[in-house]
Amino acid sequence: MSTLVNHTFDVEKLRKDFPILSREVNGKPLIYFDNGATAQKPQSVIDAVNRYYSYENSNIHRGVHTLSQEATSAYEEARRKIQKYIGAQLSEEVLFTKGTTDGINLVAQSFGKHFLKVGDEVVISAMEHHSNIVPWQMICEEKGAKLRIIPIDDQGDLIMDEFKQMLNSKTKLLSITHISNTLGTVNPVKEMIDLAHEKNVPVLIDGAQAVPHQKIDVRALDCDFYAFSMHKMFGPTGVGILYGKKEWLDQLPPYQGGGDMIKTVTFEKTTYNELPHKFEAGTPNIAGGIASAAAVDYLNELDWEAVRAHEKELLDYASDQLKTIEGLRFIGEAKVKASVISFVVEGTHAYDLGVIMDKMGVAVRTGHHCTQPLMERFGILGTVRVSFAFYNTKAEIDTFIKALNRAIKMLR
């Protein structure tokens, strides 16, 4: 690994690491602008999955034989790599989950069961993904607690004054997205965490959309929980991470029962295993966990300053081009945005635009993006969303704009 920062960002070279980017769709070169849904995988991640099943496959934490030991150490090594990557202090603060949704449900259930009482409040925002709404609705209903929603303005920024007023002695938890998957808004999470902590309110950050665009540092943020999905950060599907401060994880009861999470079981009483295993019942996605290390290795090699500059350039370039289209309205014009753009076009339906662009090889997302309350806030049913990754190019944006114009012409 080179310690020298490489300031020449060679996107064409990076693209070669992602085999899928050279395939065709409907006879046209694929333009993949649906990175917010899931990111593509570099060859090294694909190879890691393959290598695991070809050479190492065995169950972890349970065997004395060589294979099991090799797989266990690879899996635990992956945990330590992820720990270092996100700046966690201890590897036991890094829990493997199925994904962001699973991590949020874990906190909602374990924290909720233990700490929520009638009349307590959980704070989320108007721009949350359904994954950061429904788990809270479920536990709040069960416990007689109240869900409070931080409103947003027309640009798609949180109304911070309202948030500040919302924090009170009944507030038990703040759960907020780092970056909005629909609007691209980058929320001032550090400021919010500090404000919440002043009132002794712990904070869960939904980092699903942040990890593909930046390196996060959970200790610098000082968040209590941080959930994300490996598949959105160029790793395998079916694996996520829930970071939790040890002081919290120690207090929370297990989420699911089963193998691996126990120390001793009798029919009278079970004692739980230590962290992180207390929260990891059953055989996990071993291949995915191990391949996550390959994704982290890949991301460690990236020059994140250059990635940020490149993505900003893509965002600005695409926004400027889109502005020239008659009847196009942006949904989400926050002060600080990630490379995610949602829009609607007068006289057309997002679904129709998506279908026609797909015919031209351009993959975009259409619909409500699992943020129906947010759609309602803007008085729409859905948008077209383009979300860029570092391997996207301006040339691809040019083709996308042509495809979009063509689709609009066909539809109007």
Added chain:
Amino acid sequence: MSINERQEEVIEEFSMFDDWMDKYEHIISLGKELPLINDAEKKDENLIKGCQSRVWLAADLKEGKVHFTADSDAVITKGIISLMIRVLSDATPAEIAEADLFFVDEIGLKEHLSPTRSNGLVSMIKQMKMYAIAYQTKV
């Protein structure tokens, strides 16, 4: 004309197009021409919620034959609806209930009936058949 004869007719019509653009332009124009459903029928009971587009469907039994009207907010969905109505409407409940809609595959629109599209079309066809089955007891 039987449902199968109508399907053959649609297949014949679509065989003229050799590229996707022409085909989609045709579907879009069918969508734009689809006679609108009665406003009174655009009520929630008739709404089929797809994740991506919404579809309204109403049915009516006249002289032993089922008549469908439908609408959608997405024009491509609407164009495909128009084909469905052309094929299935004005047929007996028994014929509709048993219909095998082979034309969709033949004209290369199968992808629109895939569940991942969530455009409401799959549910609409199911609903059309449900109406037909329900009407079978009335004729």
